[in-house]
Amino acid sequence: MTTESTSAPVGFIGLGNMGAPIARRLLEWPGGLTVCDVRAEVTEPFVAAGARSVTDPAQVATHARIICITVIDDAQVTEVLTGPAGILRTAAPGTVVAVHSTISDRTAQELAARCAEHGVEFVDAPVSGGAPGATQGRLAVMLGGSAAAVDLIRAPFGCFADLIVHAGPVGAGTRMKLARNLLHFISFTAATEGQRLAEAAGISLTALGKVVRHSDAVTGGPGAIMLRDTTAPIEPDDFWFSILGHVRDLGEKDLSLALELGDRLDVDLPLAQLAVARLAEGLGVAHPALDKETP
Known part of the structure; x- marks a missing residue:
């Protein structure tokens, strides 16, 4: 592991329900943390804990060499990267931008091409595990990007993730996340079907839920056959x-x-x-x- 990978300053943009617990895990990162959110008040606890706060993504890029983005959708990610006050206005060559938002894999590839024009590495880095996983440092992160970029971000990502998978080139992380979430939400739909059957049969739904969570924790659930x-x-x-x-x-x-x-x-x-x-x-x-x- 290189000195750069263990000391590179990190920036974090988007401190919402998912971004905030991830960013909190980075407060003790040796390279320092710069945060940015459109709501100034949500940055205050981070500043109190020692982070730097700035007002736009371009300013983040003046301080950070690894930048995490956790905003809502493709349009917001695009704005954060390429807008008038976007990262690419100021990012130094060699900067790595990692997007934790679940976006289209095509958007990821398009933004990677834009980043490459500036010598910036783009990594699609969707996560799985929700806010509880982020709080506990137990997220799974699926990375799409170059081997060099992935090597650089492994150390800081280890602050909030205990499973880091390099899925392949840009777009692969997003495609893995979409396949994972397809399973997730189809399973939710199956759970509602099982609840309807249990309810009609006079079975307690809360008791059934306890059995499902207990047995899935032992067997691994659907992942057990994968x-x-x-x-x-x-x-x-x-x-x-x-x-x-x-x-x-x-x-x-x-x-x-x-x-x-x-x-x-x-x-x-x-x-x-x-x-x-x-x-x-x-x-x-x-x-x-x-x-x-x-x-």
Whole structure:
């Protein structure tokens, strides 16, 4: 680890619900912290804790060589970078700009090209873990950018993240985050479907929630099956064939029982119907492949 990577001054733009707890973890960063937000009052606790506060992104870039951006959307990120008082007006060549906001991967690539014109490195760096993860320093960060830029930001990012993944070139971090959040919100939708079934069956929803959180903490939840390098069908002699075949059998059995219960209680379960139809193929152990192995 180079001296630069452990002492580079850091700037942070956007101290909202997610940005503030991340930035607080950087208050003791040896290179110092400069903060900026359109609401001057939210910077006051940071100043009291020893950070520098400035009024616009261009001023951040005069003090920082690693700049984190946590604002709302693509338009705000673009303004922070390229606007009249944007980072690129003053950023020195070699500055690394990391965007924690979840934006379009195309926007990330377009902004990286703009940054490159100024000798500035752009990294899309969306996070997963929410404000509690940020507060605890346990975020996962998915990085899209050059190896050199990623190496420079690993040390300061270690203040707020305990998992840092270099997903690939610019845009890859965002694409990983979108895939992760697709799973996240489909799971939420599945949770609402499970709640409807439980409610119709006279089951306590809060008790069910306790069981789900408890068992997912033990088993890893949906991430427990995400251990292969490919989604291709699994060959019968592959290590995962019997394991995921067993998962398929259990899943199809339990989904069928849940669907039968839903039919009796007149509860529509469209996600369960999709799941029972697609589970085997999604796991890579579709029925024809398994049936060939059945005596």
